[in-house]
Amino acid sequence: MREEILNYTQNRELSWLKFNQRVLEEAQDPKVPLLERMKFVAIFTSNLDEFFMIRVGSLFDMVASGVKTKDSRSGMTPKEQLDKIYEAVAPLYKERDKTYAEIKKQLHPYGVCGLDFKELEQGEKKYVKKYFKEQILPILSPQIVDANHPFPHLLNKDIYVTANLKVDNKNMLGIIPVPNFVSEVLYLPGHDIRYIRMEKVIMEYMELVFDHYTVTDKNYICVTRNADITPDDEALEINEDFRYLMKQTLHKRRRMAVVRLEIAEKLSPETEKYFCDKFNIRKEQIFRTKMPMKLDYMFAISGNLPDSMKRSLTYHPFSPQPARGLQDGSIMRQVKKKDVLLFYPFESMDPFLRLIKEASVDPNVMTIKITIYRLAKKARLVEYLCAAAENGKEVTVLIELRARFDEQNNIDWSERLEEAGCRVIYGFEGYKVHSKICLITYRNRNEIQYITQIGTGNYNEKTATMYTDLSLMTANKEIGEDASNFFKNMSIGNLDGLYKHLIVSPTTLKAGVLRMMDEEIKKGSAGRIVMKMNSVTDVDFIEKVSEASRAGVKVDLIVRGICCILPGVPEYTENLSVMSVVGRYLEHPRIFSFGKGADQKIYIGSADMMTRNTEKRVEVACPILDEDVKRQVNHYLEVMLADNIKGRNLTKDGNYIMRDQSEPLIDSQERFMKEVIYAQKVQNDKPKNLMDRIRKIFGK
Template sequence: MTVAKLHEDFSYTQDRELSWLRFNERVLEESRDPEVPLYERLKFVSIFTSNLDEFFMIRVGSLFDMALLKEEHIDNKTGLTPKEQLSNIFKAVPALCKQKDKSFAEIEERLRQHDISNLSIKELESSEKKYIEKYWKTYILPILSPQVVDSHHPFPHLENKALYIAVMLKDKGGETYGIIPVPTSLPKVIFLPGSSVRYVLTEQVVLEYAAQVFDMYDLTNKTIISITRNADISPEDDSFEVDDDFRLRMRKVLKKRARLAPVRMEIQGEADQKLIDYFCERLGLRKEQVFLSKSPLGMGYIFALQDKFPQTTLSRITYPPFEPQPSRSLNREESVTSQVLRHDILLFYPYEQMDPFLQLIRESASDPNVLSIKITIYRLASQAKLIEYLAQAAENNKDVTVLMELRARFDEENNINWSERLEEAGCQVIYGFEGFKVHSKICLITRRDKGDIQYITQVGTGNYNEKTAKLYTDLSLMTANQEIGNDAAIFFKNMAIANLEGSYRQLLVAPHAMKNVLLDCIDEEIVKAKAGQPAKIVLKMNSITERLLIDKLAEASQAGVEIHMIVRGICCIVPHVPEKTDNIDITSIVGRFLEHPRIYIFGAGDDPKIYIGSADMMTRNTDRRVEIACPVLSPQVKQRIFHILDVMLRDNVKARVLQSDGRYLKKQVAPGEALINSQEYFIAVAKEMAAKQPAPVPVKKKKRVLGRFFRMLAEKFE
């Protein structure tokens, strides 16, 4: 192990990669929870698998890149080199994969009790086997592109995360190898005729009949494989002409991603060691980069299965249905704009609908008092009302500026397409900065009211993604505070002129100032604690890796500041280390919804500083991204955030407590103590509050038509 040349204290920090793997183990733990409905448990296995895929593509890929550099990189939380970190990863992952295989097998077995069966070819009834044979000959065999590998047939490029059948072959000339790509144009699942949900995975069919493809050979071994490639690329890694179109550049980058170096080979089923060695040699992989699996290598199909489930079965094996509810803070009979102008409004997704924010944009698109709409966009759904409303605003001669981040990993293609749609509608689209992703979530509406400029600002902790707003927990603040609006106007001006070092009165903006302000806020609590005054910090985020902030929190703990942290994923600071982090407790909540808000609270009194925003306490967020945190100034909104965090800190069902050795343990529940599942609590409250609200009075159709008619007349004679 490397002797670190750094001066950091490693006694209260841990490796970010191993911390992330422990988080993903928490995801897998949900698949074993008997209180979680059976099909939802299967989804958690799929989520674990896709999480691990991305981990290898990004984090493992990045470590391999760093290991190639001449200048040795030493991790500032562990003192380890990239090679040592990779070694630890390769030791930790196989045990997780075995847990995954065990969970998958147990869940699949229990699903059969509900007439839902993922079958092997050997399990098929005779009529079903005939159906599969016909399907093979009619739909699969004609579109296959098999290949032997020899002097005239060079080893092909294996696409990232695609499925292949790898085979060993023999003929008179000796031994050779072959590959059959499983066509992506085929459905992932072949459903069998009948009333029960019985199906076969397509790759299992290709595997079964592989010998028919290579019928002139003796097939001696066959298996399913998948290659994971490094996907940690950045447009800045390549040299481009200054006047290159940035969208074109990103399209080139996306094509390159599929051809980057392999970092992992997965094998499902039995495989001859000679076959494994051959593929490792061809792909430049070491034996520790090969992972054996008894469960499918791609599990994206799982989420589509429920379309085949009978309703009676669905209700037994899934969460009770829940749709986001109307906001408790809004009167549904009044425009959102007029209400925001009177008081701040906080939306809490997915318990409350995203609709009020979308309605605000829709109202602004046709409001004659609105001059402009400016917004930053990082991720969007494949279908987005937001784009429709922004386009309407531009078509109504509003000044619409969209700062579209084309480098949102794995959403690049979607964002490129949306940027083109916005430009076609007349919006001004800009793309941010070289070397800095724009990850902030902010929207500014500028109005003119009686000759005065008036701002409405929205700042969120999550993306403007109408799909994930039903799956992720997030906060969205809408305010007419003019100081915040002035800052937002300055922010968008700075983005347009490529100024990363602007000054702001209310907003915390990275990379220039956010980290320093957060450090100052922690320092203020340290001063209070040393003076014998109450001092407290409450933090909620996805991850914490930034060393300066970690050290400052440890310093605060040593000074006696009470620190509570809710960290969903990577947590490089460990609590309860004697004389280092004694006063820090850290929990992680994994449940039905993905926990996503970033909330920072400093102060023990009735009126502490509260910020919500887009940034985690990670170096990438504070130093290499454009992020925004917004102060919460409304007493009512502050009280609501206090309540939200209080419920989460009292969660004793889904919360796990981080130990000083990096493990997560369930909270001990005392006899008679009430069980609190924070997410279920918020669902129940949202339903209760919505039920208390009067339903909106329906507008008669005739009035709507007349209103539209007079608007058309007004537009005609303007």
């Protein structure tokens, strides 16, 4: 182990929990509209669910297998990491409960009321009881657990209502699964949005379900199971169909070990021991929550509000704007003349989709090739790719079936694409294909030419309105030739391809980034490095950042989530600053900037500086060669680095603190929304003039 690195690094799991605490802080911000604050509670909750399923699940496996290898960034064994995680999560539950209760209380005057049974009015209680007896009771599947009835398998993240039952001096456990095919909440009659969770309704009327028993100790519970299953864990037969293997993997995920038990009411010592024995867990893995275990319904409530209430309880409406610099008419024709950069969700994804649609019917287009990691449930992109294949174009889709929790969606789309005549390939054993690259090849007279798109985010039309991402469309011939070679290499299973402009993991991306960092290190205090990512865990990169800092290079990292390197540590990272932005939209671009002025190199791509991305995934980063586009990206970085409303600074002890709130106050996402709206008003300006005017009006 490189012992020195422990002086300026932290554990990745504890760093992630600090990030999720930042999400909870958005829920606590009184300047954020109330229902948006409740959504942040929901996001915090779903984030924590996935954290337990994947990260805790992985550590759980290591402990069960007797692994005692120490983490290279914290020096802790898997067992020690789990202990620290349970210790750190417990106070987060209490903070979340308090936050939820406060928001819920403030929503009541607006007529948005999540209720306990005791809070119902008399008429509402009658309504709920009638509804339960007529609509819910007939479809319940209650079970008892005794000597003749074994403890059932509880599904991951499903809610079960439980109680102790007694009859003829015999004690047993009663369990009722809350049906997945009924609404999570029961809305009450009236003009206000008054509702009660379905598990609370079932718990109230358990005596009607177990009518032969004495019912005590009512509760509802939810287990979280290890979901860290990948095909790499399976014995792959060379002729086995990959889609079939993925379907088997998804089935196996349902029966994995329990890593967490959530409870609504305090357990007696006897019941606590009973559940610990049944689920093979420790009491530290049991977490009590006073708020709903699922909050997805909050998004539906927000969508169904009358307009008058939406204005008070949600963010002001914003629709992605047309891309600056693009006119009506052919996208292909405009991209052939000049590089175009789209900035989601401030600008619409529509120009890229129109590009594919145009290509699908253009008689000069011969091939369309694309890598796909995640798609929306409804995807115009797939329609256009299928149309292209049906129009005689050669369409190649490299789709990653192992995109976690999107596996089934990708299986379904791969079948649809194949049916339309697309050539579908699946990547590599041991390496996920996470790149976001699309290549259109067309013939211009007798010359082969290209339009290449490189993105930082998925081709997902839903998340393109929720995540910030960059999407470059270029007709640069050398980048097109690189992209053509990339797809050829993917088709023949070659991970070692070399390219003139693109840097591609697992072979050249990390080496390329480290090489460009070395160039800045040689400049000493005249060097400059700015990088924006979602996570930083790669040890080689971390050591290089420390080396740059010690050489006097000013390094700024904008890291949304996990950051294992600590800034401001004397002798190691004194010239490093790390900030995180958590706001209305999920920050997602990966931008790598090296140097200043005419010598500056900027890359955008799909990779975080995580070992899994740099060594175990196929990732692509592309240089920004167009000066106007480079000016745009620099502007985005400048504004984000200046964000002192949603931005937080990481300290050398691993905590996040508010930034200096002196003027000018800058919320980077709010600024970008204003800028694209302004850009539409002066859309006839040349790109350089437009950026100058934006700086003059908005600053930065």
